[in-house]
Amino acid sequence: MNINEFGKEIIKKTEGKVDSIYFVACGGSLVDMYVSKYFLEAESARISTGLYPANEFDHVLPKKLSKKSIVFVCSHSGSTPESVNAAKIAQEHGAFTVGLTYNSKADLLKYSDEKIVYEWGNEEEVVNNPMAIMLNLTAMILDSVEGYSSLDKMENGFKLIDTVVSRAIDQVHDRTEKFANKYQNENMFYILGSGPSYGHAYGFAICSLMEMQWLNASAIHSGEYFHGPFEVTDKDVPYIVLESQGRTRPLDERALKFLNKYAEKVEVVDAKELGLDVIDDSVSEYFSPVLFYTILSEYRKQLSIIRQHPLDVRRYMGKVDY
Numbered sequence: 001m002n003i004n005e006f007g008k009e010i011i012k013k014t015e016g017k018v019d020s021i022y023f024v025a026c027g028g029s030l031v032d033m034y035v036s037k038y039f040l041e042a043e044s045a046r047i048s049t050g051l052y053p054a055n056e057f058d059h060v061l062p063k064k065l066s067k068k069s070i071v072f073v074c075s076h077s078g079s080t081p082e083s084v085n086a087a088k089i090a091q092e093h094g095a096f097t098v099g100l101t102y103n104s105k106a107d108l109l110k111y112s113d114e115k116i117v118y119e120w121g122n123e124e125e126v127v128n129n130p131m132a133i134m135l136n137l138t139a140m141i142l143d144s145v146e147g148y149s150s151l152d153k154m155e156n157g158f159k160l161i162d163t164v165v166s167r168a169i170d171q172v173h174d175r176t177e178k179f180a181n182k183y184q185n186e187n188m189f190y191i192l193g194s195g196p197s198y199g200h201a202y203g204f205a206i207c208s209l210m211e212m213q214w215l216n217a218s219a220i221h222s223g224e225y226f227h228g229p230f231e232v233t234d235k236d237v238p239y240i241v242l243e244s245q246g247r248t249r250p251l252d253e254r255a256l257k258f259l260n261k262y263a264e265k266v267e268v269v270d271a272k273e274l275g276l277d278v279i280d281d282s283v284s285e286y287f288s289p290v291l292f293y294t295i296l297s298e299y300r301k302q303l304s305i306i307r308q309h310p311l312d313v314r315r316y317m318g319k320v321d322y
Contacts, residue, residue, distance in 0.1 A: 003133055003158075007140035010070070010114050014096050018145050019068040020048045021138065022095075024057045024086045028207045029074040029100075032131040034199025035289045036072070036138040046146050054082035058089060067094035070141065074099075074130050076120075078106020087111035098137070100130050123294050124166040127158055132290050153280040157287050160279055164287075165294050168274040172295055179267055180302035183238055186265075187216055190229070192241045192255055193292075194222040195248030197271075200289040200296070204240070208300040212311045222251040226258075235264040240299075242292050245271040246285020269295055 021040060023033035033051055040049040050062055054073070065071075071090040075083040078101035087097045088111045099112025102120045109115045119128040126132055136158055143151045183189075189209055193201030202219040209217035220229045222241075233239075239259055243252045249272075259266045271288045274295065279287055304311045316322065 003128075003136045004140075006114060006116060006133075007137050010096070010098065010137065011141060011144045013113065014070060014141075016144050017068050018047060018070055018141060020050075020062070020064045020066075021070045021072070021141065022050050022052060022057070022062060022065070022090075023072045023074075023134070024052045024054050024090070025072075025074040025083055026054050026080050027211075028203060029076055029080075029083070029130065030054075031199050031203030031207065032074060032129075032293075033072065033134060034202075035131060035196040035286055036134045038196040038199070039135060039138055039286050040142065043148060043150075044142055044146065047142065052086075054080065054086040057086045058082060061089065061093065065090065065093050065095055067096075069093075069095040070098060071095045072098045072100065072134055072137075073108060073112070074101070074134070075106065075108050076102050076130075078103035078108040080108075084108050084111065100133065123297060124169060125162050126165050126290055126294055127162050129290075129293075131293060132158065132161065135286060135290070150280075150282045154283045154286070157279040157283050161287055161290055164275045164278060165291055168291060168295055169298060171274060172269075172298055176298045176302040179299055180306040183265070183267075184303065184306045186238050188237070189215065189217045190237065190239050191217060191219045192222045192225060192239060192252065193219070193244065194242075194251040195244050195246055195288070196286055197242045197244045197248075197288045197292055198222075200292045201242055203293075204296045204300075208296060211314075211317070212300060213303060213307065213309055214315065222248070222255045225255045230255075230258060233259065233262050235262075237263065238265040238267070239263060240267045240269065242288075243268055243270040243272070244285060244288045245276045245279075246281075246288065248285070267299075269299075 037051040073087040191201040205217035
C-alpha cells in the first residue's frame with residue numbers, strides 16, 4: 001500500500017481547499033482516529049477538527065461541514081450501519097469522504113470518494129494499519145494546506161515504527177505472561193494515559209477488557225487523575241499506566257509517582273523504554289499510541305489465554321438486537 005499516493009490523490013481532489021477535517025467511526029476504529037485528531041489540534045493553525053462516534057455524527061452534524069471538509073470514516077467490517085450512514089450524510093453535504101476498511105466489498109466504500117482497503121493481521125507491521133494510515137495522511141494534508149515543518153521527521157518515523165514495534169513485542173513477552181498470571185482473577189482495571197495516547201487508554205478499556213474479556217474497566221486521563229479519580233487508589237486496585245513519549249509524559253510520571261506510593265498493583269507500559277525514543281522528539285509522541293496498540297494487544301492475548309476466554313467470544317455483539 002502506497003500511502004503517499006493516496007495522500008497525493010486526496011490533496012489533488014480537494015485542491016488544497018480544506019478548512020476542516022472530521023474523524024468518524026465506532027469502537028476500536030474511533031480509537032484509531034484519536035491521534036490524528038490530537039495531531040491536528042496541536043499542529044494546525046487553520047484547520048478545525050472533530051472526533052465523532054458515528055451515531056452522534058449522524059444526529060448532530062458539525063455546523064462547519066461543507067465542500068471544504070474532509071471526513072475520514074473507518075469501519076473494519078465496512079458494514080457498521082452508523083458508519084456507513086455517516087459517510088453517506090457527509091457526501092450529501094458536499095464533504096470529501098475517505099473510507100477505510102479491511103473489506104474490499106464493504107458498503108462503506110459506496111460512499112467514499114477515496115477508498116482505502118488496509119492490511120490486517122501482522123502485529124509487527126503497523127505502518128499499514130488504519131491508525132498509522134490516517135496519521136500519515138493527516139500530516140500530508142496539513143502540509144499541503146498550511147505547511148508542516150516536521151513532515152520529513154514524521155515520514156522518517158513511519159519508516160522506523162515497524163522495527164520499534166517488532167523489538168518491543170520481543171521485549172514484553174515475559175512481562176505480559178507475568179501480568180496475566182498475576183491479574184487473571186481481577187475484575188476491574190483503571191487505565192491511565194495522556195496526550196495522543198489517552199485515546200488508546202480508552203480503547204484498551206472499552207475494547208480489549210470490556211468487550212473482549214467482559215471485565216470492568218475505565219480510562220482515566222493522567223492529567224485528571226488528581227482531580228477526583230485518585231481518591232479510589234489503594235493497594236487492591238489494578239492500574240495500567242501508559243507512559244508516553246513526548247510533551248505530556250510529565251503528566252504520566254506525576255500519576256505514576258503517586259501510584260508507586262499508595263498502590264501495589266501497577267503495570268507500566270513505557271514508550272521510551274520500549275524504544276520509541278529513536279524517533280525524533282518533535283514527532284515521537286504521535287507514534288506512542290501506534291506502539292501501545294500492538295503492545296497492549298500482547299497483554300490482552302496473554303490474559304485471554306490464562307482466563308480461557310477467547311478474544312472473539314461475544315455475549316451480545318452480533319447476537320441480539322440492539
